[in-house]
Amino acid sequence: MKNYIKYLFLLLPVILLAACIEDYRLDATTPPDQAARFTFEASPENDNIINFTADQEFFLMKWDFGNGASATGKNVTGIYPSAGTYNVTLTIFDRGGSASTTLEVVIEQTDPTLLDRPIYNLLTGGVDALEGKTWVVDSARVGHFGVGPDPVQAGGYFPEWYQAQANEKVGSGMYTDRYTFYLNDFEFDWETNGFIYLNGAQGANFPGAFDPGVGDLSAPFVSPGGLTWNIVEEEGEFPVLSLTSPGFLGYYAGTNSFQIISIEENEMFVRLIDQANDGLAWYVRLIPAGFDSGEGNPDPDPDPDPDTGGDVAFTLQDLIGSGEKAWKLKPAAGAFGVGPNPGSDQFYPNGNDISGERPCLFNDLFIFREDGEFEYDAQGDIFGEFYMGLAEEQCQPASNLVGTSGEAWGPGVHTFSFTEGTATVNPKITVTGTGAFIALPKAFNGGEYTAGPPAANRSVTYDIIDYTNEEMTISIDITDNGGVFWTFVLIPEDI
Known part of the structure; x- marks a missing residue:
């Protein structure tokens, strides 16, 4: 049975509103108090959760729920775990000033379940x-x-x-x-x-x-x-x-x-x-307060990270095959992401597989040849972003880059070098050229592009942090201080 909810209109003038209030009005005259009228009702799931709805819509709408909480917007929800009487106020603003309406909401019973969340x-x-x-x-x-x-x-x-x-x-x-x-x-x-x-x-x-x-x-x-x-x-x-x-x-x-x-x-x-x-x-x-988040309390990560302490068995021959080898992102969770350490995607996408959402990322080819040539083949499409100078952030034809500030990030031929790993140092791939990158154009050592064009003839180095079953995992520190890492898992084109 629904709790009894009563309400009392306050501050309502006697004169009726003479004209309709247009959405998002910015009139120079002070709005009448009727413009701030609203209704409310208990939610279907709980009598102590109240849904509020303003009668009209304005440029700015602020709610005071009478319980110390507030919100903005036309449709809002207040939660009242404790029994009591609450004065709820909606204040609307336009260029001419503001107007308010206050209603009294009575919550008949305390609901402890709303506190145990x-x-x-x-x-x-x-x-x-x-x-x-x-x-x-x-x-x-x-x-x-x-x-x-x-x-x-x-x-x-x-x-x-x-x-x-x-x-x-x-x-x-x-x-x-x-x-x-x-x-x-x-x-x-x-x-x-x-x-x-x-x-x-x-x-x-x-x-x-x-x-x-x-x-x-x-x-x-x-x-x-x-x-x-x-x-x-x-x-x-x-x-x-x-x-x-x-x-x-x-x-x-x-x-x-x-x-x-x-x-x-x-x-x-x-x-x-x-x-x-x-x-x-x-x-x-x-x-x-008092908790130590340092070495004694490492930051939790949802997935174990690859071994990043060197001793990764990966050679130049693994990279270039018999003279030329094309790599692509693995279409799986964990193959493209950013986090607080190498191998983590905790910041994004946190364990989710985005290959279905962004197929144009996962068909890109990164080709390494024995003469030190590196080619980026977009396979006709890219995942474009605003920093490239594009109008939309989505999969789109690679030709959309032509004539933009990010044109150099399109398909092209560059150079690369490979550094063998040791027992303590990971192998490294360095790609060099204006717009040269692996997997993500905006990431470079110590930073990310926020706008094009890319730096002329820049070299970008990636650590190979794991190589298992022909899956090459590479990582790059975009802070240059161990703060934030992008990680990519690549597989040969023919897998």
Whole structure:
């Protein structure tokens, strides 16, 4: 039987709305309060999960669920594990100002099952953690903080453009903050220790902001207390962790909401969109306070990595065959990916087989000849991306590259050299030429292209980290410091 839900309209003017409000209107006049009207109903699966729907659609629509949580959009969902009365407010904005409507939502019964959720328990320590669970930025780990594109490119959800070195931001305030989450009443305790770290574009919002000498800005700041947290989970999307303002995790870029890319007992990896530049996504990696993520607690990886310590039995003859040999990506999971160490695809695609989604990648041929000639044969199509100067990111004719800034990444002939391995050093393949690459055009030693054209006559070196049953696994460090590796598994064309 559905719980009884009552509501009370507040702040509604007597005069009726004289004209229809157009979608995404940007009128110069203040919108009437009726424009912010909304309805709600309990979800079919649970009376304590409430679906809210605004009557109209505006440029910006902000919800306050009355339980410390918030959201934006026309259709949103609030979760109320505890019985009580909650004042839910929708505020809409246009050029002329804002308008609000508040409705009262009554939840008749507490539902303990809504509190016993895996993601809640991982975040807070669960119902038995009376002192909550405190998180800190994993400062000792390469890549604990960084930035990548939004929307994501082929690299997936990780900071492919920049990864901070271990303890790189000492003195910024990032490493001294403590974030404690309680399951009881969804409390969030934020200890700033006097100052915080923020994006340079946000400095005007924080009096006394200063240059800490490690990039961006720091500012004196003390948490006001009384903060709460909320997590919204939608099918097919990352969970979104929202903190009541002004709370944030690690780095302030204008938002109090964070996508949880992954969360485990001893690690949480979050993503936030830069509100001053929506083409940027920032990443922060956190661990429980007191937990050591170093050598004593290696980062978990879903699959065992190939042996990367040298002694790989691979020769020049294996590479070129009887004088010429063509290689292609193996159409299988793990054959194309990026992760925190050689052989890992943890960042992307994390164990998924993408050969069916991107067949144009898996028919490319990389041909090595005994005279040192290396040829890239695209077989007529490529997986094009924006950095190549193309209009779409998808499989498309290789001829689309002609006349673009990425034309040199198309089919072509270059040169290569081979370095024998030893008991401690892996064999290496180096391809040289403007646009020369194996498997992925944008990756080179120590970086990735964000735009064409490629560097003239650049050499790119790949480590051969495994060779088993004619499967050659190669890897390249795009940070040049052991932070992020692309790995590719190639097989002979005729297999």
